[in-house]
Amino acid sequence: MWDYTEKVKDHFLNPRNVGEIENPDGAGEVGSLACGDALRLSFKLDENKRIKEAKFKTFGCASAIASSSALTEIIKGKTLEEAAKVTNQDIANYLGGLPEEKMHCSVMGREALEIAIANYHGQKVVKEDFEIICKCFGVTDREIIKAIREDDLKTVEQVTYYTKAGGGCEQCHPKIEALINQVRKEMAKEAPPLQQEKKKLTNIQKIKLIQETLGREIIPALKADGGDLELIDVEGNKVYVALRGKCSFCPSSEFTLKKYVETKLREFVSDDIELEEVRL
Amino acid sequence: MKTVYVDNNATTKVAPEVLEEMLPYFSELYGNPSSMHFFGGQVQKKVNEAREKVADLLGADPPEIVFTSCGTESDNAAILGTLDSYPEKRHLITTRVEHPAIGNVGTYLGRKGYRVSELSVDREGRLDVDELRESFTDETALVTIMYANNETGVIFPIEEIGEIVKAKGIPFHTDAVQTVGKIPINMKKSKVDMLSLSGHKLHAPKGIGVLYIRKGTKFSPFMIGGHQEKGRRGGTENVPYIIGLGKACELAKRHLDEENTRIKVLRDYLEAKLLEKIPNTLVNGDRNHRLPNTVSVSFEYVEGESILLLLSDLGICASSGSACTSGSLEPSHVLRAMGVPFTAAHGSIRFSLSIYNTKEEMDYIIEHLPPIIQRLRDISPFWKDYLKSQGKG
Ligand SMILES: Cc1ncc(COP(=O)(O)O)c(C=O)c1O
Ligand code: FES
Numbered sequence: 001m002w003d004y005t006e007k008v009k010d011h012f013l014n015p016r017n018v019g020e021i022e023n024p025d026g027a028g029e030v031g032s033l034a035c036g037d038a039l040r041l042s043f044k045l046d047e048n049k050r051i052k053e054a055k056f057k058t059f060g061c062a063s064a065i066a067s068s069s070a071l072t073e074i075i076k077g078k079t080l081e082e083a084a085k086v087t088n089q090d091i092a093n094y095l096g097g098l099p100e101e102k103m104h105c106s107v108m109g110r111e112a113l114e115i116a117i118a119n120y121h122g123q124k125v126v127k128e129d130f131e132i133i134c135k136c137f138g139v140t141d142r143e144i145i146k147a148i149r150e151d152d153l154k155t156v157e158q159v160t161y162y163t164k165a166g167g168g169c170e171q172c173h174p175k176i177e178a179l180i181n182q183v184r185k186e187m188a189k190e191a192p193p194l195q196q197e198k199k200k201l202t203n204i205q206k207i208k209l210i211q212e213t214l215g216r217e218i219i220p221a222l223k224a225d226g227g228d229l230e231l232i233d234v235e236g237n238k239v240y241v242a243l244r245g246k247c248s249f250c251p252s253s254e255f256t257l258k259k260y261v262e263t264k265l266r267e268f269v270s271d272d273i274e275l276e277e278v279r280l
Numbered sequence: 281m282k283t284v285y286v287d288n289n290a291t292t293k294v295a296p297e298v299l300e301e302m303l304p305y306f307s308e309l310y311g312n313p314s315s316m317h318f319f320g321g322q323v324q325k326k327v328n329e330a331r332e333k334v335a336d337l338l339g340a341d342p343p344e345i346v347f348t349s350c351g352t353e354s355d356n357a358a359i360l361g362t363l364d365s366y367p368e369k370r371h372l373i374t375t376r377v378e379h380p381a382i383g384n385v386g387t388y389l390g391r392k393g394y395r396v397s398e399l400s401v402d403r404e405g406r407l408d409v410d411e412l413r414e415s416f417t418d419e420t421a422l423v424t425i426m427y428a429n430n431e432t433g434v435i436f437p438i439e440e441i442g443e444i445v446k447a448k449g450i451p452f453h454t455d456a457v458q459t460v461g462k463i464p465i466n467m468k469k470s471k472v473d474m475l476s477l478s479g480h481k482l483h484a485p486k487g488i489g490v491l492y493i494r495k496g497t498k499f500s501p502f503m504i505g506g507h508q509e510k511g512r513r514g515g516t517e518n519v520p521y522i523i524g525l526g527k528a529c530e531l532a533k534r535h536l537d538e539e540n541t542r543i544k545v546l547r548d549y550l551e552a553k554l555l556e557k558i559p560n561t562l563v564n565g566d567r568n569h570r571l572p573n574t575v576s577v578s579f580e581y582v583e584g585e586s587i588l589l590l591l592s593d594l595g596i597c598a599s600s601g602s603a604c605t606s607g608s609l610e611p612s613h614v615l616r617a618m619g620v621p622f623t624a625a626h627g628s629i630r631f632s633l634s635i636y637n638t639k640e641e642m643d644y645i646i647e648h649l650p651p652i653i654q655r656l657r658d659i660s661p662f663w664k665d666y667l668k669s670q671g672k673g
Contacts, residue, residue, distance in 0.1 A: 012589065018659050033662055034622040036583065036611065040661040057661035061585035065659060136610070168610050 004062060005096035011066035016073055019055040026080075028115030030108055035137050035164065037064045037105065041112040043075065043120075051075050051083060056112075063095075063102040070094045071109040080117055086110065087150060088162075103162045107147060133175050136168030141179060148183045156180070206269060207234050213268040214241075218261055229261070237272045239265060242279065281595045284641045288481075289430050289458055289574060289632035290599055294524070295483040301527040302485075305520035313517055314508065323519055330526025334490055337529040338475070339466035346491045346509045347522050351457040351478030352381040354491040355424075357502035357513070358453040358474045359385050362422045363394075365498040369421035375399045375407060375436075376617040378426050382455055383613070395419070404566040405434040405618045412441060416448055423452050427459035427475075431601055431614040431630055432565030433574025435463070442471025451497060457481055457489075461532035462539055462571050473497045479521065483634070484528035488521035535635050543633050544572035546642050550631060551575045553646040558653050560666075564601075564620055564628060573633040576601065578615075578624035581663045582656040587629055590652045596645055601628040623662075 004012070021027075024042035031038030037060030046052035054072040058065050070091050075083045088106035092098045098106055118124060130140035147153055147162045156176050160166040166176050201209065211231060222229055228244035241261065262275040285293070311320035313327050328342070335342040348354045359372070359382070374386050376398045386396045397415040399407055407425070423445045428435045438454055445452040453474040459465065460475075461482035467475070474497060479488035493499050493512065505514020554577055555561050564576040579587065584600030591598055601612030610616065611625035620628070631645070657663035 012586070013593070015659060020661075020664075029661070033581070033626070036622075036626045038661060057659060057664070059581065059660040059662055060583050062589050064583075065586060 003099055004066075007094075007096040008063055008066040008098065011069040011095065012062040015056075015065055015069040017053075017055050017069065017076075018057065020057055021053060021055050026116040026120030028112045028117075028119055030111045030115065031060070032138075033059065036060065037108060039064070039068050039108050039112045041068070041071070041109075041116045043116060045080075045120075048079075050077055050079050060105065060108075061102075063098055063105040064108065066095055067091050067098070067105040067109045068112075071113060075113065080120065083113060084117055086113060089151065100158070100161050103151070104164045107143075107162050111143070133179065134163075134165035134168070134172040136172075137164040139163050139165035144176060144179050145183050148180055149187065154180065154184070201270065203234070207231075209269045210234060210239060210265060213265055214261070217264045217268070232278055237270065238274050238276055240276050240278050243277060282644075284596045284637075284644055286631045286633055286637060286641070286645070287597045287599050288634040289433075289630065291480045291486060292483045292634055293636060294485050295528060295531055297531060298484055298524045298527045302520040302524040305523055313519060314506070327517055327519060327522050330522045333526040333530045337460065337465075337533045338477075338492060339468045339470075340492055341495065343510065344467070344492055344495055346493055346512045347517060347525075348489040348491055348503075348513060349518065350487055350489045351379075351455070351476055351481070352489075353502070354457075354476035354478070354489045355379070355381040355455055356385055357491050358476060359389075359422060359424060361499045361502045362451050362453070362474070363389070364500040366421040369419050371395045371397070371417050371419035371421060373397045373399065373412065373415050373420060373423040373425075375401065375425055377401055377405065377429055377431075377614045378424075379430055379455060379457070381457075382424055382426065399425070401434075401617050403619050405429060405432050405564070405614070406566050406569070407436050407441070409437070409440060409444065412444060416450070420448070420450050423450055425452075425454055427454045427456040427465075428462070428571050429565070429614060430458045431612055432576045432618075433458070433571035433632075434565040435459070435569045435571060437569075439471060446471045458571065458574075461529070461536070462573055464536055467492060467494070474499075479525045479528060482528050482532045484525040485521055488518060488525050490525070538635055540572045543635060543637070546637060546639060547573055547575055547631070547633055549639070550633075550642045550645060551577065553642075554649060557646065557650045561653075562624055564615060564618065564624075574630065575632075576615075576628055576630045578620065579627040579629070579653050580623045581660050581666060582627045582653060584627055584629060586656050587627065587649075587652060590655070591629075591645075591649070594648050596648065599630050599632075601625065601630065 020040065021042040021044050025045045027042040029038065029040040038058065040057045043051050043054040054075050056068040056072050058068040074086055074090060074094055088103065088110040091106040091109045092103065130142040133139055133141050133144055143163055144159055144165055147159060151162055153159050153162060156166055156173050159176050159180065166173055214229065214231060219229055230242045230244060232240040232242050258275050258277060262273060265273040265275065309323060311323040313320055313324035331342045331345045334345050348357060370393065372386060372389060372394055374382060374396065390396050399411050399415065401407055425436055425441055427438050442452055451473045452471060454472050456465065456475045457478040458481060460477040473494045475492040477490045480486040499512060501512050501514060503514045508514060508517055551563060558579060560580040562578050564578055588598060588600050601615045615625045615628055
């Protein structure tokens, strides 16, 4: 069973604004029967050029219907400039969140809106102008790139959750992978990561941060190999740890592990950390 | 809210008689059947009785029954245990509509360099026996073909297939997880060498299965360990569950008639009423060769998960072959293999009955499902288009 929020359930069971507007000012449709979901959106503006009425018809699962319903509620009363800024994340947030596997439902909402607004301006968003990356679901490079950027996607799996691309025969996975690499490189160039200023920490903060770092970065990997590591003490910049399980019997452990743990602690806690292994 | 449980191909209720039979073996009668002392011996006796009851339902000899941890283990053991016995043969024949417990083993073996032939099915879910005949090679180590399909209930002609496979001298396994307890099976007259079943599909608990291995069949244990199950499956026996499964098989034998009369009538009634009351509804699978308890119906232009959730809201528990419910994005591989059009594949619902279902429950579904489909069609953009195309819009 999907873990839907109360808000999703409410909008699924009692969808708002179902229907199609006669002579709409703008209308857009995305998806198809083959894809398993589709949304037809239409709207009418009032004299102040604000969206007076928005209606939808959706074929799809509960979260697709709820996302469409949410979308119409969100855009009502907005100008087209404002509506154009609505992101799929806004739709998901409005619903109190969607399961990650279902994020494509919110993306479908955003895409239909984009097409409907273009339709108002007498333009067309033509898929043919772009390269279809995923044949199974007819997803273009443009859509995938947009999702990677806007939703900060890092893996093929995430791209599938958000755009459906890659959810079928999987033949497009190498292409999606390449797109992710390309886009993330561009993103990194555009916004070089801020060198995080390592703050001066109180002793308590420091111990907590060390524990967190060990718990997140080090211990899970050790445990997977049958080992473990215990934080014994912290004195100034000296951190004392004991190795447990398999690691404690392995002569090569000391050197490699020490270097590795030290590097991680320096990265996340403080540049002057020194690691000491104790045997208890 | 009352619960109408019509998802018995997913799992079944543990019969009260089964539970009662199991309970002492969780508490006072905890001996190990392998022990020399009387305390283990009395448990051993009970395990043997359970083995006899399973054998009795299948028309098998008790030593041919190997207890496993589930249907999936039985399937894995049958395939990997056979391949291990014929290391020089690197080809496997199966179908496109198997349960993942077979299908994904095939995929895994493909990655390991085996050649895997997957037989196709037609629009009704039927196998083409000639395609099987053309698939054999000198390298073929095993043929594994399910007895009946979990999604559509379509029954394959296992004995006809068995004749063909045995004429080639190749081992033949069938996944009968959905079949045992629903239609009669008699291994004495069968050409099947190995057969998988799972407890939780016939009113025993989850986590117990059987692999039937015909006497004389080459087999290497999949679970390597102690001498239990005559060295064919290591690990101390799951005593209470084995005893529960024995009881469930005894009950299943008694209920076989009812399955094929009263339950079949209920299923046919449900199916006929849904077809009558809901336009653009179709049944998936060959209605002439089908398990008595299963019906897969597709409602065009609506999506399965939405239907299921609205049903669930009324206490009705069914399942769907739609993409959104499987956690994947594509509709069920079974419906796709059958070439069910997308208009229908996404809106498929499976009802699977058991002896615990009643006519009142069918009427409850028949009353509530048509408005649910109508409501979703009113939301669906394609329904109005369809009506328009038919000149009804
Ligand atoms: C045809 C078929 N084979 C195998 C299995 C797996 O059985 P189990 O759940 O006991 O592992 C199932 C159950 O879903 C099934 O329907
Ligand atoms: S081409 Fe993308 S999943 Fe098939």
